[in-house]
Amino acid sequence: MRLRFTAVSLLALSLGACATTSMEPASAIPASAEQVTAAEPASVEELVSAVSIPYERFTLDNGLTVLVHTDRKAPVVGVSVWYAVGSKHEPEGKTGFAHLFEHLMFNGSENSPGDFFEPLQQVGATDFNGTTWFDRTNYFQTVPTGALDRALMLESDRMGYLLGAVTQEKLDNQIGVVQNEKRQGDNQPYGLTEYEQLENLYPSGHPYHHSTIGSMDDLSSATLDDVKQWFRDHYGPNNAVLALAGDIDVATAKAKVSKWFGAIPAGPAIKPVAAPVPDLDAPLEKTIYDRVATPRIYRMWAVPGLDNPDYLPLTMGGTVLGGLASSRLDNALVREQQLAVSVVARAEIFAQAGQFVVYADAKPGVDEGTLAAALDAQIAKFLAEGPTADELQRATTTYAAGQIRGLEQVGGFGGKAPTLAEGLLYQGNPSAYKEALERAAAMTPEEVRSVTSKWLSRPVFSLTVEPGDRTEGGENRGGYIVAPEAGSGMQPAFYNGPFAAQSMGAAANTATAQADRSKLPDVEELRPLDFPDIERATLSNGMEVYFARRDAVPVVNVEIEFDAGYAADPKQRLGLQSMMLQMMDEGTTTLDSTELAIAKERLGAALYAIADADKTTIGLAAMEPNLAPSLELMADYVRNPAFDPKELERVRTQQLTRIKNELNDPGSIGQRALAPALFGTDHPYGIPPTGTGDPAVVSILTREELGDFHRVWIRPDMAKVFIVGDTNLADAVKLLEASFGDWRAPGVPAPTKDFTAPIPSQTSRVILINRPNSPQSVILAGRVLPQKGTEDLLVLGSANEVFGGSFLSRINMNLRETKGWSYGVRSILRQPIDQTSLLIYAPVQADRTGDSIVELRKDLAAYTGGQGVTAQELERMVNGNVRELPGRFETSRAVLGGIQSIVNYGRPDDYYETLAERYSNLTAQQIDAEAKANLLGDDLVFVIVGDAAVISPQLDKLGLPVETREAAGD
Numbered sequence: 001m002r003l004r005f006t007a008v009s010l011l012a013l014s015l016g017a018c019a020t021t022s023m024e025p026a027s028a029i030p031a032s033a034e035q036v037t038a039a040e041p042a043s044v045e046e047l048v049s050a051v052s053i054p055y056e057r058f059t060l061d062n063g064l065t066v067l068v069h070t071d072r073k074a075p076v077v078g079v080s081v082w083y084a085v086g087s088k089h090e091p092e093g094k095t096g097f098a099h100l101f102e103h104l105m106f107n108g109s110e111n112s113p114g115d116f117f118e119p120l121q122q123v124g125a126t127d128f129n130g131t132t133w134f135d136r137t138n139y140f141q142t143v144p145t146g147a148l149d150r151a152l153m154l155e156s157d158r159m160g161y162l163l164g165a166v167t168q169e170k171l172d173n174q175i176g177v178v179q180n181e182k183r184q185g186d187n188q189p190y191g192l193t194e195y196e197q198l199e200n201l202y203p204s205g206h207p208y209h210h211s212t213i214g215s216m217d218d219l220s221s222a223t224l225d226d227v228k229q230w231f232r233d234h235y236g237p238n239n240a241v242l243a244l245a246g247d248i249d250v251a252t253a254k255a256k257v258s259k260w261f262g263a264i265p266a267g268p269a270i271k272p273v274a275a276p277v278p279d280l281d282a283p284l285e286k287t288i289y290d291r292v293a294t295p296r297i298y299r300m301w302a303v304p305g306l307d308n309p310d311y312l313p314l315t316m317g318g319t320v321l322g323g324l325a326s327s328r329l330d331n332a333l334v335r336e337q338q339l340a341v342s343v344v345a346r347a348e349i350f351a352q353a354g355q356f357v358v359y360a361d362a363k364p365g366v367d368e369g370t371l372a373a374a375l376d377a378q379i380a381k382f383l384a385e386g387p388t389a390d391e392l393q394r395a396t397t398t399y400a401a402g403q404i405r406g407l408e409q410v411g412g413f414g415g416k417a418p419t420l421a422e423g424l425l426y427q428g429n430p431s432a433y434k435e436a437l438e439r440a441a442a443m444t445p446e447e448v449r450s451v452t453s454k455w456l457s458r459p460v461f462s463l464t465v466e467p468g469d470r471t472e473g474g475e476n477r478g479g480y481i482v483a484p485e486a487g488s489g490m491q492p493a494f495y496n497g498p499f500a501a502q503s504m505g506a507a508a509n510t511a512t513a514q515a516d517r518s519k520l521p522d523v524e525e526l527r528p529l530d531f532p533d534i535e536r537a538t539l540s541n542g543m544e545v546y547f548a549r550r551d552a553v554p555v556v557n558v559e560i561e562f563d564a565g566y567a568a569d570p571k572q573r574l575g576l577q578s579m580m581l582q583m584m585d586e587g588t589t590t591l592d593s594t595e596l597a598i599a600k601e602r603l604g605a606a607l608y609a610i611a612d613a614d615k616t617t618i619g620l621a622a623m624e625p626n627l628a629p630s631l632e633l634m635a636d637y638v639r640n641p642a643f644d645p646k647e648l649e650r651v652r653t654q655q656l657t658r659i660k661n662e663l664n665d666p667g668s669i670g671q672r673a674l675a676p677a678l679f680g681t682d683h684p685y686g687i688p689p690t691g692t693g694d695p696a697v698v699s700i701l702t703r704e705e706l707g708d709f710h711r712v713w714i715r716p717d718m719a720k721v722f723i724v725g726d727t728n729l730a731d732a733v734k735l736l737e738a739s740f741g742d743w744r745a746p747g748v749p750a751p752t753k754d755f756t757a758p759i760p761s762q763t764s765r766v767i768l769i770n771r772p773n774s775p776q777s778v779i780l781a782g783r784v785l786p787q788k789g790t791e792d793l794l795v796l797g798s799a800n801e802v803f804g805g806s807f808l809s810r811i812n813m814n815l816r817e818t819k820g821w822s823y824g825v826r827s828i829l830r831q832p833i834d835q836t837s838l839l840i841y842a843p844v845q846a847d848r849t850g851d852s853i854v855e856l857r858k859d860l861a862a863y864t865g866g867q868g869v870t871a872q873e874l875e876r877m878v879n880g881n882v883r884e885l886p887g888r889f890e891t892s893r894a895v896l897g898g899i900q901s902i903v904n905y906g907r908p909d910d911y912y913e914t915l916a917e918r919y920s921n922l923t924a925q926q927i928d929a930e931a932k933a934n935l936l937g938d939d940l941v942f943v944i945v946g947d948a949a950v951i952s953p954q955l956d957k958l959g960l961p962v963e964t965r966e967a968a969g970d
Contacts, residue, residue, distance in 0.1 A: 001684055041603045043617040043626035044393060044441040047400040050554050051407065051437055053416045055430055056250040060258060062266045063238025067420045067430050068253045069245040069621030071410055073552045073705045075527040076887045078127070078411020079151050079247035081139040081159070082421040085234040087214070088134045088273055088352075093221070094230075095479040096178065096181060096214015099132040100222060101230050103174040105139065106130065109157040110164040111517040115817065117807050119154060121876055123523055123881020126890070127412035135351035136425055140418060142411040142887050145247040146524035152260040153521050156240075159235060160264030161517070163228050171227060176220050182213045183776040184611050184823050184843050186474030189664050190465060191291045195477040200284055200461045201355060207275045208353055215479030236267015241424050245417035246410035263514045275352035280459035283665025289468035291771075293343065293660035295362045298463040299379065303455045305352040306426045306445040312439055313451035314347040314356060320387040320448070321345040321379070322358060325585075325597035326394070332378050333360055335593060338373045338650055341657045351426045356456060363653055368464065380514045386449020394601035396440045401604030401623055403437060408553045471512055473775055476927045488680055529885035531912045534899055535729045541740045545721045546899050547729045550892040554624035556725030556732075557896050558631070559878035560638065561904075564616040564713040566691040567684035567753045567834075573705070575693015577713075578614065579655055579755050580706045581609040588640040596637070605630045607637055611691055613684075613832040615904070616713065624726045628735055635739035638714065643706050652698060659692045663968040665844075666771060666945040670780040673767055673965070674943045678782050678837060682757040685835060717745040720903060724896040759784050762939040766853075767962050770948035771967040777849040777946030781840040781856070783939050789831035790905050794918060798881075799931040800829045802873050803863055804840060806880075810859050811840070819855070821848040833904070838935060850954025853942060857958075860937040868928035882916045 022943045055069045087098045106116040120141055128141035143151045185191050194211055202209040242261070244253050268383075279302075322329040322345025330344035340360040348355045358379060362371050387395070409415030423432030532548035539545060551629045567575050586593040600607050606621040620636050622630035662668035679686030692698075721740075724730050736783050764782065787793060797805070804811040804827025815822045825842040844852040869877075889895050889912070902911050944951060948964055955962050 004866050006609065028396045041397075041629060042623060044396045044400055046625060047397065047404065047604060047623060051247075051400065051403050051434060053407065053420055053431075053433070055420055057430065058250070058254060059087065060262055061236065061834065062262065062264055063236070064261050064264075065241050065424065066253060066256070066257050067241065067243040067417075068248060068250045069243075069416050069420060070249050071246050071416065071552070074886050074890050075145045075247050076126075076142050076890060077145055077148050077151075077244055077248045077408065078140065078142045078245040078409070078415055078417040079148070079155065080138060080245075080411055080417035080421050081155050082136050082138045082241045082243070082418075082425050083235060083423055084135070084239050085137055086133050086135045087210065087212040088212070088275060088445045089234065090214070092205075093218055094208045094226065095218040095399065096212070097218075097222065097227070097230055098137055099212050099214065100174060100178050100219060101227055102130050102132045102137050102139075103178055103445050104166055104170060104227060105162070107159050107170045107174065107746070108165045109154070110161040111157050112154055112520060113165050116154065116158070118876065119150060119520055121806065121808060121880040123150055124526075124881075124885070124887065125879055126150070126622060126884050126887035127409070128136070131413075133350075134208055134212060136422075138418065139423070140411050140413075142246070142409075142890070144523075144526045144883055145885060146526040147883070148248070149256060149260075149521035150523060152256055153517065156260040156264065156515075157517060159237060159240065159261065162231060166224070166228060166231075168224050168358070171222065173282065173817065173820045175222060177816055177823060178213070179216060179219055179825040180821065180845050182216065182219075182474065182478070183845060185213065185401065187666055187774055187776045187843075190296070190866045192288065192470070192472075192474055192477065193291065193298075193463070195474065196286065196288060196463055197300055197355060197357070197461075199282075199477075199531055199951040200286065200463075201300060202278055202353075206278060207273050208350065213478050215477065216475050218479050233268060237261060238266040241421045243417035243421040245415065245420070246538060259415040272474045277304050277353050280461060283462065283465075285460045285462045287464045287466055288471070289466050290470055292465055292467050293361075293657050294364055295368050295467065296363065296465040297360050297368065297375060298461075299358040299375065300461045300463065301356045301456055301458060302353050303347060303349075303356045305350045305354050306432075307352050310451045310455065311347065311349045312436055313443060313448045315349065316392060316395050316399070316440060316443060317382070317387070317448045317452035318345045318347040318356060319398065320391045321382050324394060324398065324601055326594050326601060328382055328391075329358070329360065329375070329378055330597075331594055333371070333374055334650070337374055339363055339366050339374050341654045354365070361657070364657065372462075375437055379456065383449070383453040384628065386445045386452070387650070388446055391742050392443065392445050392448060394598065396443065397604045398601050399436055399440055401606075403433065404553055404623065405555055405621060408555070410890070420872045444692060470773060472867045473773065474683065475775065502714065514806050523883075526883055528916060529889065529913055531889060531898065531910070532724075532895055534902070534909050536727060537733045539721075539733070539737055541716050541743055541745075543716050543721055543736075543740060543743075544624075544718050545723065545729075545736060546903055547723045547732055548895055548899060549726075549728060550724055550895055551726040552892070554726050555892065556624055556627050556723065556727050557892050558620040558622065558634065559722045559890060559900070560618045561720045561900065562616045562618075563614075563718045565611050565614040566687065567613055567755075568616075568713055569687070569691070569693070570753070571682070573697055573701070574687055575655065575659075575691070575698045576701060576705060576709055577611055578693055579651065579692045579701055580696060580709050581611060581616070582651050582655060583643050583647065583706055584637060586651060587642045587644055588636045589642050589674060590636065592642075592644070599633050603630050603633065605633065607634060614759070622725075626726060631735050631739045639740075639743055641710060643703050643710075644701050646704055652701070655692060655698050656695055658930070659695050659698065662688070662690060662692060666776075666778040669769055669771065669967055670778050670943045670945045673769060673939065674780045674782055674839075677941050677943065678759075678762070678766060678784050679824060679835070680757065680760045683759060684753060684755055685832065709747075711746060712748075712751055715745045715750070716740070716743045718750055721918075722896050722900055722903075724892040724899070730859055760834070762941055764938055764940050764942070764960055765943060766942045766955060766962045768948055768951060768955070768960065768962055768964045769943065769945045769967050770964060771945050772947050772949070774946045775846060776843050777846050777944055777951055779840070779842040779844060779849065779852060779856075780943040781842075781940045783838050783936065785836040785838060785934050785940070787934075789833050789836055792832060793829065793836065794915075795922065795926050796930045796934055797829050798877055798919075798922060799869070799935060800827055800838065801861070801877055802869050802927065803827055803935055805829070805933065808876065810863065811842070813857060814855055814859055815842060815844065815852055819848070821845055821852055825856075840940075843953070846950045847954075849944060849946060849951045850957055853958055857937050857940075860935060860940075864932045864935055864937075868931065869924045871924070874922070874924050874927070878922060881919045885912065885916060
């Protein structure tokens, strides 16, 4: 259950050891800018023509609008239900209710009283969750085709048959969970900025004045009667859109939707919300303090939403100004004047209003007034001149490419079903996405200039976030400050959805018979996974190529993996590889950093360099019509990095700022302490897991060291090429030969990584890192396991899934769903190539830190001490893993990851197709044996990041040795 679309990446451990030689990269291709960009890229219009989601629409008598899109590429259906209710509908004293109710919708209904995730996991659902935002609440899951009836029954049951299952106990629990979600967000660097943005841009009483998370007081005051009335007022079928996309047709959809939803009565008639775009009377300035690496200077304006056509020129304007790698602000403030380490400009658009936000993070040592003046000058220049035709073309190409990539999914956060539903809910048109793309393709520079100038010439809210101790937390933020004046037109009411006129009052639809809800529908026959065939080839220089065809969207994904990773960093040069990868983004021998960014944007290509513990990856997401020039650009990027000395100091400062940010982020602080505690400082896995390195080292790295590292580790004899997408192997090999075939390895032996360093023995202990005034404690715990990542760990992974590896795991159900002390707790079985480890992650409210560790240890001891896996847990785990397989590999990116796993871990090509039988044959005895052997608590090392004054007294009950440290911070 999330407030907004985010993705979480947790505890990525990484590592170090290497040699250095000479400066020039091996076998550099003598490319020129003309060669790299010779092929004419596809036009924006051509890309837009490839974006299409054909749909059919019908409406039940009770007002439920249904959208159906057929996509037979996989035996799955994306189910997406959007209700026209969000935080803008909350009156004074009820802030946070929309999101709180979203949580309650997962706690069971009258005919399915258990946790909503239980039956979903049983059928192998993927991409299942819910989110709340200002204008809507949505719920979604992608299910195997044979489980569609069950998904529809569950969604309809909580739409029409919920209130009997909402109890005071459930309400109290979810109030605690949501309050911990609020603490978790507030606890991050810049975690209070959204409150400032909304409270200062929108007057009190305006629907967008308060945050979606709400205030602690309002959440605490929620009564059972309050939430039940919220449901009655907002959750009628006439206030909802149901979108189905995937292995479904409209005739089948009509029959199934009518069966499950037809008898639900319509809700009350709905009224529109007044949400005018406000003006500030005069420019407004404010400074706040936070634990951040460097000052951040904001400029913000309230702007129109999706109900005003100006939103799209504003969106394109934000992209040109500060949303592209080659943006105006990047070029001026980061590259040329070098006043900032990063800049952003974007339009944050809601249904009826939004914000245009620009910010710059100051380069250390730069006077804030100088940066502010330069930022304002660039904004003024853009408002006067507007974008060039080329800038706008690159912005719209990037926009179209992003849309195309997202439409490979049928459901989830941004696939076909939610795209259709959002268009209808917000703009009255399921094809709004297509109209926006066509408008963007036809947009002129003058239109962007005129609209941005119109809205950004108004008084601005200027916010500065200075490094320092916070003067207030977020506990009392997120609600109304004062009551709105009577008759102001600002009082939240019901949103006028696109189908509001179809509201039929509260009378039930007597034409539809009640469906049998006495039991969950049976799951029909499920088609097994048909993992794509892996085709192989070898380039003339020996590079191995692994290919699979997926043609659902005109996109080709390419990743070149090198056997390096952070484990290749020399122990005295931590951060070397990360710096090398950052410098690769700053240009080639023929394209400077701006020209490289422009070349990517013209092609609609995403080109990136990343690393983890074991490998370094150069990736490309290309539009199929632009595959040839995109691969040429990729080859130039890989083979000819300039390591331009003029860019080195700027990149060094950016890297040091990233490290400083990590030292202010509670999760990163904990990870930096846990890795060396588990593996020891001599082991390649015992380093700061992000790979950003040691600031003392980063401060002195030379251009020659970066070039030598590239020469030694980024070489064709240590590379594998993975390609999945809308092409074929023969064409792919031909293009790869043209761009990489003449790349030769240097005349020195390939390097190897050394994992022989002994891992220290452990006894359970606590490392407490003091981060004063933290409203939440981040608990990390871990132990090193004896297995290698390449071993068969299916049974051990299953044991961990039961303990902490899923939402329904024992520790999450205890600390979140029973105690309400956390927004989410999990355990992770990390499987790098060499040494595996068990990690536990538990952000909890500060006053329950000690109690939470007691519960974690108790749960682990019980699991390994006789209370092994139950029959229900085994059934859920087996069914979920077997039935999710087709949905797990819905996208080409997922297939590419699967092929990489098969190749890197030495698995057979049919590995994923064998998993159904292997999971089905698992026994409780096997799982219990693995748990008892590996999921032990006697040597768990705990790292706690939080306020020591609050936490320390709670640790006495643990009986463990405690070492207290101060957070490094600044």
